[in-house]
Amino acid sequence: MTSVQIEVLLQTLISGFLLGGLYALIGIGMTIIMGVMKIINLAHGELMMVAMYIAFILFSLFHIDPYLSVFIATPALFILGVAIQKYLINPVLKVESILPENQVILTVGIGMVLANIATIIFKSDYRQTPVDYATKAWYLSDIWKKAPIELSLSMPWSVSFVIAVLITACLWFFLAKTDTGKSIRATAQDHDAALLMGVNVNRMRVITFGLGSALVGAAGCLFIPIYYIYPDIGGQFTLIAFVITILGGLGSTVGAIIGGIILGLFESLTATYVGMGWAPVGRFVIFVAALVFLPGGVASLLKAKKFGR
């Protein structure tokens, strides 16, 4: 390996890891909803879109940095999620239907409504928050003058990654240490047993949906300094979250984190060594491979080693 090849490999790994961290945050939201509700929330990407627009409005009207809007958009999305669960999904849960998955179909509808409302309000223009630090980066040659290779670390990407890690850590703390968190986990593990133990399952569902929305909302705020928005952006992130949820093992938080990072690294490596046009193919190869060879996802591996959950 020449030094240039090493440079390309390291740069690929760095960007794959950073991307994976952000993917993980998107995936976790879907996975905890999956765990508790046993449904795939197909409006997930659209919820992220809503958060991105909130960050966009705050930036363009009040010049609030997108990273600060995490503290505004996340609670807003929590409330939105709670409202969706309470007033839209819960009523549907009670209805007897031919299709047991009618809540999933409902989430598709919610996603469409959100995307179209955004089209009406914001038009289909591409928007972005042109922050000053968008192209700032740290360079290896600045720190180590005689470095044989040149690596760079994008500032907004790194900041987004660090915040994503912090949020994930807070989530872990919440699920592992607090009463509500434990009740959520109990509901996810065994709905009936939790009910018998006096857990307010309905309330846990509402909180979980809010929590999942809040997480993807935070991800939206972290994405906007490095990406752009338009009303129909949701679909591609729903897809990514879905792949991560399957890859990580349905409902497993740790699985989703590892799944996200695997997906990020895999996409970057495919892009470098196979071709960037193949990245979506890579995404589905890993998706199908996970379904065939590892139906329980990363979570089943973790369980086999008596670790995690």
Add this chain to the structure above:
Amino acid sequence: MKHLSFILIISLAVSLFAAPLYAADALDLTIPLPLTGKQAKFGEIMKRSYEMAAEEINAKGGIKGKKLALSFEDSGAKPEIARAIVEKLIDVKKQPLIVGEYTSSCAKAVAAVAEERKTPYLVVASADDDITTQNYKYVFRQNEVNNHYADALVSFLKEIVKPKTIAILYESSAFGTSGATAMERDVQKLGAKIVLKEKFETGAIDFRPILGKVRQAQPDVVYTVSYANEAQLLMKQIKELRVEAKLYTGGAAGFAIPEFIDGAKDAAEYVVSATLWTPQLKYPGTKEYAEKYKSKYGGYPSYHGASAYAAVYVVKDALERAKDWSRDGIRDALKATNIKTAFGPVKFQDKDGYQNQNFMDTLAIQVIKGQFETIWPKQHASAPYVYPVPTWRERR
């Protein structure tokens, strides 16, 4: 019961809105274009421009005394939907003329339907070469084809930059692929060598992997074909990774819209792009259209808008000359078109294997001090070009 009455009210309201605004002295023209989905941005620019032109025409008495009543149908940039819309327009509404669509894949689908049903179709902003090389008799194209999109850019490269090596990055869409193929052919003419040709997916987030390869290949010129926002993300990441090349160039679309400069900011500086039209052109009506659009919507339109605006005038011209408003009458009139529009001269020719194709001067623009300036060819230039461009390190 409460629910039932609610539904009734809603459906009543919907049917009221949906009722066709039909007037006896109006000429109905329904235009299919993408108003949702990834390409909606361009659909919207075009919709506004169609409307502006129709308003102007109606204010001056319409077409042969009839008011032009435009309506729009959203295809979402999906060929199957575009096809269904046009089938409906031709078979049910008996519309004798189709105008519109944006993406090349939709235009291809529409062209096939139009030809089959012998209905003239005016392509406004779809660039894939195949659309006018099928020996279609009823398909007319007003904008330049992909193969010649970059003509001005190529001549700029040939005379000023003289690159030895070129890297081509392109989006995996019909437009991106044919743009890259055309560039590949032009590179031969330049006597340069292609050191890298890489495809990326639409909506990609992270371009660093291919940029690593660009850096490894060390090309003189980087040429990119993409819609919308991939262009600005790519330039931002090029700046961040400090990928040095003598010149960064782009093939219209994403590199030629105001969002490119807004989004990429200083990373957009000195980027040269091919384009078909700029507000700085000196065609009759160009400036008026551009200024009117700007005062109404707060920004200059891209060439898509200008082409759409001009298309309504081309239609007006053809309808006024047509012996009757039958499909064939309109087709013959379109074929004989020879007018000057805000988009440039329009004349449909059979040449170089194309049928009913309008050939026009293409342009090269460069971002100079955060503004698009026309730099090439010289007779259209609004500012002198900047070359050589400073390296990323020097720009700090």
